[in-house]
Amino acid sequence: MAWTKKDLLGLEDLSREEIELILTTAESFKEVSTREIKKVPALRGKTVVNLFYEPSTRTRVSFEVAAKRLSADVINIAASESSVRKGETLIDTGRNIEALKADIIVVRHNASGAAEMLARNVGISVVNAGDGWHEHPTQALLDIFTLKEKLGKIEGLKVTIVGDIAHSRVARSNIWGLTKLGAEVLVCAPKMLIPAAIEQMGACVTHNIDDALRDADAINVLRMQFERDEENAFPKQLGYFKNFGITEERLKKAKKNIIVMHPGPINRGIEISSEVADGLNSVILEQVTNGIAVRMSVLFLVAQGRDTKDATGNSPSL
């Protein structure tokens, strides 16, 4: 199949085939990063703008590296919340970037739906690098890519996501992506951190970490964002580690080859022990490496998707 979408906004919108296309394309791009000269000309002459309204190092750098390995020109814009309040709207910023004849905007924003709103209002491609609590599609894609690489398939796997599900865009994107590919997803958190009607997204819920680990083929450990606890919903840090932290002792009761993932940055001793984070089951650093291939794939495909649209006149062209 061919990619036809101008944007990548979330995994809820994608079909199983589209997700598989991103993963297969990523497989072929992964090799580029192992070369002596880590570059292909796929996006030569294209401009990628990283528009980040939230502080982010790893995602931004990963997108930057990915774009550069595709030979695109990269511009980074760090827009702080205060400048937004004073200044222009997101739509105006997007239109200005479009007027600079950029080709792809990679946007990170603290408001859910911001990427979608931007995509509706510009003719160029928009890639969602995380919007509020809504979606973080490239993180989920790299998680899925890593899982597939390790276990050979996604269909039939049992994957547990543990942590603050309520406020997590990573959890939402993973649930959509994994269930579309035929995996079973179990989410595990204290009651206050499970959002309403999450079962309707296709996930099962437990509040007991040992139950959550028992049959799991993989566990995705989310960072507890204590700094964002506006509603006082979080348990105390130590209490959380005691009841939900991923430790060697807990892993002993799980499948021997369970895969341990974490989107980073990790808080050692809060959601995961150092022994587990650095242990044999951990694929945390491989996720970072795979993130580049997955983002190369996404940038490459949306650029193509937009070209397709230009040809058919479905989308405003430059």
Place this chain on the structure above:
Amino acid sequence: MTKNSKLLIKNGHIVDPANNLDMVADILIENSNISQVGNNIKLNNAKIIDATDKIVMPGLVDMHVHLREPGREDKETIASGTEAALKGGVTTVLAMPNTQPAVDCVENLRLLKSIIKETANANVFIVGAITKEREGKEFVDIAKLKKEGIAAISDDGSSVDNDKLMLKALIKAKEYKVLVICHCEDKLLTKNGAVNLGFTSTRLGLRGISNESEYKRVERDILLAERAKARLHIAHVSCRQSVELIAKAKRKGIRVTAETAPQYFSLSEEAVLRYDTNMKVNPPLRSKDDVDAIRQGLKDGVIDVIASDHAPHTKNEKDIEFERAEFGVIGLETELAVSITELVNKGILDWMGLVKKMALNPAKILGIYKPPHQFQDSKGILRNWCGGKGTLSVGSDADIIVVSPNKEWRVEKEGFASKSKNSAFLGRKLVGMVEYTICNGKVAYKL
């Protein structure tokens, strides 16, 4: 219309629940009142509107409208809002007090009245605030505002959080015979919420607004109104539990009435799924089950009134991130057609029922409907009573609309008379169109 000029509406299908009239007849208007209703009225000197195959009904009384003036004339003015009203078949609006300044003292009320007198295109009645600046802290002078002519009091947009203060407000309202309209929302529960709590809030990653935040306050206000023996009207009911609580209160004989808005019986939370800020309303669009309950409540008579909650906002305030966008949609120009399309044509209300919800009941609740009667004037002469809204009775104010019941049209941004375009029904095909709006005897709008 000059004095003594006459207007004859011929051959229309008259729907007037106040007189139990549902038949083809003529209506004669003289001197801004209805002077005759009957068959084959013949006159040589009257202007004639041919209403063959049209529905003729009392002008709509919309008891929940934000006209924004004074203070936010960029969103709407008394002039533009009442023009929009006429276009939608609404001849009387009840203006909510959350203007800038709020209608919380006699000076502000007088200012508003003077603007209305100069610029209004339709009848405007005014709601005063319950508390100063609608802050829920200090009472307004209800007696003075009542004397100066308010039709009700409400802190609409907010609920009076303090139970004791609310009880006192109801007791005072009872004393001065003022209707209290309650916006039922517990802001501690809805804080920062943007959409209905449930699958929609989870899937969109937005903070949710629970049904509890509404119905707990409905329950409280009913209890307090019962205690105060006051008249209570509950605004924009959106969820099943509220309907059930109101039904229960009515069975107990508590003097409570309730309204809902077209968005709550025609749209469910799924409409928000692409972060469409024109679907961001307060209370939020609810689940399909709640929508069913609202429809059933209208059918059963638990919900007395359909009002628009017309809430104009500028493009700037809606074309932003969903969680930052303002709550509210415009509705004056679509409420009749949405109600025909979604209620009459789906068998939930008949035409008589529709006119009750949109004209007769609100007029009764506001005390501006009076059944026809005779009285002795100061000289002891027996006269027929004149005036009143919500009916086509002889003697009533000639607020009448002529509607094409089957005409289809599409809601377009360009078509609105309102200054704002934030409609939840943009692009929708609706059935039923206002052909003529006659307000106080004059043809105030013609298609």
